[in-house]
Amino acid sequence: MSSTGQVETVAQSVVTAPDFAQRLAARYRLAPDEPFRIAFHAGPGDAAGSFDHWMTGTHDPRVPIIAYSTQFFTLADRIGAEAHIITEPPHLPTHNHPGFHLTPIARDRARQGLGWHLEQARYARRVLAHLRRIRPHVVVMGTDFPFWAYGALPRGSALIITMHNTFWPMGRRGTGAKARLKQALSGRGMRRLSAAVCTSPECARQLAALTGRAEALFVEMPQIPAARLPAQRPRQRADNLLFLGRIEADKGVFDLLAAFSAVATQHPDITLTFAGTGTAAPALQEAIAAAPHARRIRFAGQLPADGVLAALQAADLLICPTRSSFNEGLALVVIEAAAAGVPSVVSSVVPAQDLVPGACEVFPADDTAALQSTLARLIDSPTAYRALAGQTAPARAQVLDRAHSWGSQLAQALLAPA
Incomplete structure (x- = not known):
């Protein structure tokens, strides 16, 4: 329906x-x-x-x-x-x-x-x-x-x-x-x-x-x-961060873990979820266990379609930190996230920014410090975050x-x- x-x-x-x-x-x-x-x-x-x-x-x-x-x-x-x-x-x-x-x-x-x-x-x-x-x-x-x-x-x-x-x-x-x-x-x-x-x-x-x-x-x-579009909810702060996709080094998962670990020290309320599967999954789980804020990091593994929708519904900010060693054709999850009202932070090699230009912040690929800075800015400034989230509305019409x-x-x- x-x-x-x-x-x-x-x-x-x-x-x-x-x-x-x-x-x-x-x-x-x-x-x-x-x-x-x-x-x-x-x-x-x-x-x-x-x-x-x-x-x-x-x-x-x-x-x-x-x-x-x-x-x-x-x-x-x-x-x-x-x-x-x-x-x-x-x-x-x-x-x-x-x-x-x-x-x-x-x-x-x-x-x-x-x-x-x-x-x-x-x-x-x-x-x-x-x-x-x-x-x-x-x-x-x-x-x-x-x-x-x-x-x-x-x-x-x-x-x-x-x-x-x-x-x-x-x-x-x-x-x-x-x-x-x-x-x-x-x-x-x-x-x-x-x-x-x-x-x-x-x-x-x-x-x-x-x-x-x-x-x-x-x-x-x-x-x-239309029946699978998650209900949109007001989002006020970038508290719950989400990675959704292949768990591979060239998808930037370790860059994201490092950036989150640095930002989380100053922000005790933020969390990070990794959802997906891939060859780097065991290494990522080990790195999460050794991270200084491991209790606030969840490894969800591969999710079914309903699980993807639930993860997007719970998220405040999607992170797509693809490295320049990977030829990204789109990064579909950025579109799915925007349709659910979730803005994104994406690397400069993620072409999804062309389709939802106002709903994502772009940082230079392979630059973990820039990723950290971008996350910190959106977490520190609810006003900037809400402005970004407000730009997701057009995507909902586009995917229909x-x-x-x-x-x-x-x-x-x-x-x-x-």
């Missing part, structure tokens, strides 16, 4: 023009009664599980936002497409749809070094062989697919990139020989694309810089089901604007000229 009392269906997650199907048929020169064939490389997520929820008319309750796969199913069903979905998890959905075909193709993401590159090549060959059998009009592919393989997609198939990660940290494009070579190879692989749906304006800027083209690059706004959803932007990308 939405805030207006109306039931929101999965079909409402994608907005298209009334004549969209006719324009699509003209764009791809479909013969009468010829189905539009579209392939979607769904990546490592559980698209089959999302499909089962979609078939019952509900959003996937395991994720706090509207899943991309849910939006893809909605769009494909609306236009009567013959949809082929490539998944990595081995299981198939329990429900069936006459126009949808889910095909698991295993991918070992745990390998390292040469083994990782060999696995990437093996996986790409299997995906390409499958696509050649299908010969879709359009392939929707993520940037976690090897760039060199884009050129081997079936001849005649348009390529739409769904871009979730940047090529370099925001504002820090590499200029060395190795970086330039990598960028050149990436840009060459991207020449095949017809359009792209980007998760942030920064992703679109970098794609334009690599390919030399700025047209047909669409930016989505993550969408949250289905015209800017990933699926709605994909619909526009499908109409981009060849």
